[in-house]
Amino acid sequence: VCNTWSSSDGQISDFFMYETLFSKTLVLIDLVNTPPELDGPTNITFSEDEGTLQYPLKAIDQEGDQVLFYLNSSETYDMGTPTLTVEGLLLYTPCEDCTGLEIIPVILLENQTGTDISPLSTTVYLWINVTDLFDPPVIFLTQYGESLLGADPTEPIIVYLEEKTEVNEDNWSPVWIAVLGAYDVEIEDNLILITQNSSFGILNMTEESNTAPNITTCPPIGDREQTIFPCGNLGLNKEPEKAAWLYMELFYDQFYNESGIDEIKIYIQDENNMTSDVITIQFVILMSPCYSHGDCQPKTGSPYPCQDIQRATNFTQYYYCQCEPGWEGEFCEINIDECATNPCDSPYVCTDGINSYTCACHISDPDCDALPPWVFALIAIGALILIIIILGLLYRWKVKKSGHFKWVLKYILCHEEPQKYDYEDEETRSISTVTSIMSQEFINLKY
Known part of the structure; x- marks a missing residue:
């Protein structure tokens, strides 16, 4: 576009007579666009x-x-x-x-x-x-395949055990057993178990194992053993063979006549000084002073049940012994004497038992309850008289029912014609007459 001068009649006289501005534009057929x-x-x-x-x-x-x-x-x-x-x-x-x-x-x-x-x-x-960063070992503690650790693994695990004494053997708790171990995602790490000494028992362990376990789904609870390996993968996000392991069985054997709280701390450390969570096991050994199968019961007004930490240090303040029948005393240590009321008649002597008694002859006269000889003679005479009476009644009944009985019997035994008697008026005869006839017939039969 040029700025030129022209005359009034439209004729251009001089081009570029004055300063002129030019504009030049390059136009492409396609639009330009570049990727981000x-x-x-x-x-x-x-x-x-x-x-x-x-x-x-x-x-x-x-x-x-x-x-x-x-x-x-x-x-x-x-x-x-x-x-x-x-x-x-x-x-x-x-x-x-x-x-x-x-x-x-x-x-x-x-x-x-x-x-x-x-x-x-x-x-x-x-x-x-x-x-990669150094990872601490992950500790676990299980029984029957289930973890004993809570959401916060540092929270104490409380285990209640009955005190072992000579008088409560039937109430002893079984030996506490669990599976303790840890894994480390750095397979090259070596793991070390560190425990605190116990006070009222001994913490025993089986031989340590470093072999990668075969982690499978656990069977039903009723079919599991107490020391079965933990169920599931324990939160491990890789194959067990690609991690370092340390595990063993843990036993707690308590001492005799000891009660209280035995607190044991356990953790596992790797060679990079990385440590697992510190787990705390509190073995609460409950005082058990009851004799003769006596049972612990809370006293009236006591807020603590028998399975409570209070029983590990103070029994008589909150609890009492409920005795079995036949026992009494603060700790059921006294056998009640059932013979104290003289329940046996003479000549027997009473012997006390557990919630029972027996009456028997004294050891010096074991036949104290035998009958005297004259009693046996009297019994024999009475028996003989009874037999005679029964035979007489039986004979009378036979004669009454069958008048031919005597003659048939005599014929069979003696092979002779028996003498006949007339018994038509037998009902009117006196007992003495019948007795005489019976006596005579017995004599005849004898000979």
């Missing part, structure tokens, strides 16, 4: 057990377009699952005790508001290096 680029490092170093990585991403676009950030939805990851906002905030949490290199592809995409230009994208790769 990541503004920042792609190599990131992150320590294990450090938590969650929060890394803001920035991008540059030559045309000033807005850039959005995306992850490839089909990508798989080895140590954790990242998340990414469209604004570019990357969150990444590696798995526990996992170390190594994680590569995360990130898509940078232009946000075009118009339809005449297609948005461009760029894929960049973030290299996250999760570095």
Whole structure:
């Protein structure tokens, strides 16, 4: 475009007579658009057990377009699952005790508001290096495959045991047994068990084992042994063969006639001086002064049950002995004398038992309850008279029922015709007459 001068009739007289401004423009057929680029490092170093990585991403676009950030939805990851906002905030949490290199592809995409230009994208790769740190051993304590540790493993574990005395053997607690151990994710570490000395018993252990255990699902509770290895994987996020192990069986043998609270602290340390949680086992040895199967009972108004730490140090203040039948005394130490009321008649002597008594002859006269000889003679005479009476009645009954009985019998025995008697008027005869006839017949039968 030129600024020229012309005459009134439209004729141009002089070109470039004055200062003139020119404009030159280069026009392309296609519109220019460049893909976005990541503004920042792609190599990131992150320590294990450090938590969650929060890394803001920035991008540059030559045309000033807005850039959005995306992850490839089909990508798989080895140590954790990242998340990414469209604004570019990357969150990444590696798995526990996992170390190594994680590569995360990130898509940078232009946000075009118009339809005449297609948005461009760029894929960049973030290299996250999760570095190793020294991990402490993880301690466990189990019975029947179940953990004895609470959510806070440093909280004391309370074990109630009955005091061992000569008079309460039936109430003794069985030997306390558990499985104690630890693992360390650094397989090259050597683990060492450290325990505190006990006061009222002996803490024994079986031989230590460093072999990776075969961790399987436990059988039903009723089928488990007390020293079965812990169920599940104990929170280990790798194969057992890739960790260091130390475990053994733990026994507590209490002393005789000792009561109180025996507190034992246990922890496991590796060769890098990293230590596990310190676990505390409180063996509460309960006072048990009751004799003869006496049972502990709280006194009226006592707020403490018999299985309480108070019973380890003070029995008579809060508890009493409930005695079995036949026993009495503060600690059921006295056998009640059931013979005190003289329950036995003469000539027997009373012998006291446990909630019972027996009446028997004295040892000096073991036959004190035998009958005198004249009693036996009297019994024999009475028996003979009774037999004679029975035979007489039987004979009379036979004669009455069958008048031929006597003659048949005599015929069979003597082979002669018996003499017949007339018994038609037998009912009117006197007893003396019948007795005479019976006597005569007995004589005849005899001869």
